[in-house]
Amino acid sequence: MVCAENRKVSKTGISEMRKLLDLIRTDRLTLLKKKRFEISLTAPLVGYIVLLTIIPVMYAIYLSLVDPSSNTLTIRHYREIIFHFQFRQAVFNTLFITLVGLSLELCLGMIMAVILSHSFRGRGVFRAILLISLGVPTIVAAANMRYIFDTSGLLNQTLLRLGLLRVPYDWTQGGMTTLMTVIAADMWKVTPLVMLILLAGIESIPVELYESARIDGASRWKEFWKITLPLLKPSITMALIIRGIDAFRIFELPLILVGRTEPVMSTYAYFEYFEAININTSAAAGTMLLIMILVTIIGYLRIVGTQEVVY
Amino acid sequence: MRPNKRWFVVLSFVAILLVLTTLWLIPIYLMVKISVSDPQDILVQNPDFFSTHFTSRHWVGVLAAGNIWPPLRKSLTVAVVTALFSLFLSVPGAYGLSRIPGSVAHVFLIGIFLTRMFPEVGVALPISVTFIRGGLFDTDMGLILAHMVRVLPISAWVLVATFKAIPQDLEEAAFVDGATKVRSLIHIVLPLAKPGIGVALIFSFLGSWDEFIYATYLCLANKTLPLMVYYYVSRGGWFLSSTYATVVTIPVVIVTYSLQRYIRSGYLRGAIKG
Missing domain, CATH: 1.10.3720.10 (MetI-like)
Incomplete structure (x- = not known):
């Protein structure tokens, strides 16, 4: 759906685009408001996975690129x-x-x-x-x-x-x-x-x-x-x-x-x-x-x- | 199909099945056999397939020497707490995901599944480095937090499939009668989801019980049972390692069999079927 809207944006003028943005924003807001309860239930789960899976992976990538003595980025470990x-x-x-x-x-x-x-x-x-x-x-x-x-x-x-x-x-x-x-x-x-x-x-x-x-x-x-x-x-x-x-x-x-x-x-x-x-x-x-x-x-x-x- | 050709197909199927089941049983048989065999039947140049001298020495030794109790306690504590904690996060999380429409939930679900792509050695290393600094290294709590990383995606997937299978009409009827979302969740959805929650609980327990990689990265003195197996294997002790291995295996095999009909790919597939 988003894809189709994007294509429309490139064809129409700025005023149209603004209207569309408003539409999307209200859509998001109503979704957020209507599903506030469900989203708040999901937050801890997603938060935990970000905290203990995504961030550690980022940290591992950082460790693989950092020079331990000078704290600068390097590719020498690779x-x-x-x-x-x-x-x-x-x-x-x-x-x-x-x-x-x-x-x-x-x-x-x-x-x-x-x-x-x-x-x-x-x-x-x-x-x-x-x-x-x-x-x-x-x-x-x-x-x-x-x-x-x-x-x-x-x-x-x-x-x-x-x-x-x-x-x-x-x-x-x-x-x-x-x-x-x-x-x-x-x-x-x-x-x-x-x-x-x-x-x-x-x-x-x-x-x-x-x-x-x-x-x-x-x-x-x-x-x-x-x-x-x-x-x-x-x-x-x-x-x-x-x-x-x-x-x-x-x-x-x-x-x-x-x-x-x-x-x-x-x-x-x-x-x-x-x-x-x-x-x-x-x-x-x-x-x-x-x-x-x-x-x-x-x-x-x-x-x-x-x-x-x-x- | 001509009758004699049909017989040939049936016979070859039976033969293949018999060979395969034998192959699948042999490693288990060897493990149990070695744990109850006298060394004179095992530690020889040409050991026989069947032992003739049996002994309960290894089992008595393992249980009486007392080395097994601290790891057993740690494995049990960590597995039980991991299972409960991950339910605590994944039951509400999965319910929320199952009730958020289409594409948003889809992205999260696929994202959660994709975390399984991350190599465990790559995740365990930074966690280990951080926990050493934070004082969580070699503690029960540290291992529980790490095991949840492994267990949560599976638990969430099973539960999303469970909640999706519960018709939303039931809840909507409750809303019409004036129930709040919390009340309908507790009184209508959760009782219906009990079997799925049970499966998620047991999957989580097992996922922690036999976990090895995070345990090696996060334990030093306070080992879990799988680490004890590795410890005795790497020291070359045949009898102790087979006895410990049997101890670790027994509960898993029992639970796997009692849950057999639930272990199917349907859980994975149902979760993303829109």
Whole structure:
């Protein structure tokens, strides 16, 4: 509405504009007056979020730009971390884990959702078991994964007994396999969430669509590609955004599983603060992560369109 | 579809489901198993999948040594107070947002949701720096204030969806009968919103109970349970870490299952459906 009014403003004279401004002002005022009660109820909530989320983020950005000895603005903290080998590693690892992890989670979540969208005996039990990892705290999930990926852990034992390995393999020594370990752990924790979102989407697709497709002689496979997938686009977008933000911020799993050998952005910021005791470079790393998330989400929404999310 | 092809599809579905559920149960099984196993079954070159020697030593040790009580107290206090405080802010806030028309509320809701984009390490750092100066570092209150940052958006979203589902006609009828906005909120809206408020309360409790990042940035001597898990994991103690991990997990799993039907994306979607 505001947009349309703006266009009108550019075409008409100043007197018209004044009239319009008056109109908007009274509109705002009546809204404020009529909804005074509701607005005053909302104020504490919004105030708290501004005070303890928005301002800290601003403060972190400030810390990343300030020289602690002279209190002047500088970009040397950014220069310092960008030349740090571990930081570049962290950027790569974060992007890799997000991209590969998210794709795998989406595929597996889709398989789970499609299977569980059929009704059969025992469906509730399978659903309940698969949802168990949603309830397990991430820090506990990370601790449990060590029992699997440790050198004398379950994975090595299984592979040794099957004769696929001669000597135990160190899954957390660094490199691609280590990143895949983190991804596997993350998949265990969050694929059920992807499944839930997709399942809700599948269940909201009208059954008549499938019935008429079947009358036309479409195969199950074709039904999936021509009906389910296109209609699931909003759910997929939603799963990607919710999960994507979390994947960028992944922290507990890499911290416990791989520590310093394969840092991600969050653990890098953590080590800068707790081990290098450098507030400013830690803030710089946190700010870089924020920028990465913002650029990705905005870019994604540009490509896919915001309509899908507001749905 | 030919009958034998159909059987093939059904069989492969069953096989996939069985493999997946096994994979999903193994980490939980290992955690519980290790917490009740004798070291001779675990700390060997080639441990077996099933233990044969069981012991309650680790559990007795954890509970009797007394190390667990201060963290348990802190975790419980912080989670309960965080949940109550955030309801205190988000119930009126969400009600207000659900009754402010269209675009204004929309902007706030999306804004609140977008705060989830901020990396926690980036928010926790300045909060930690400020709290150290302000004397809130390593206190219950400091952690509660930080946990509310994490919990409020979720709580607000659940509650906005709840309040939107309550028809405004009911309130308007009350206004006609001469009720004030406060009275209609307390006597008509809140009783109807009870289930949603309950869900928000429990989500908030859990969001604080298993929180780790803010806790590491804000605690030093007075640790919470998740920090204890990390402490024992980083020291390489298999039995203590698995016992602590089980203690942290039990209440969450119980609550998650009893609330299963509420955990759905509908809450997120309903909130922004105009």
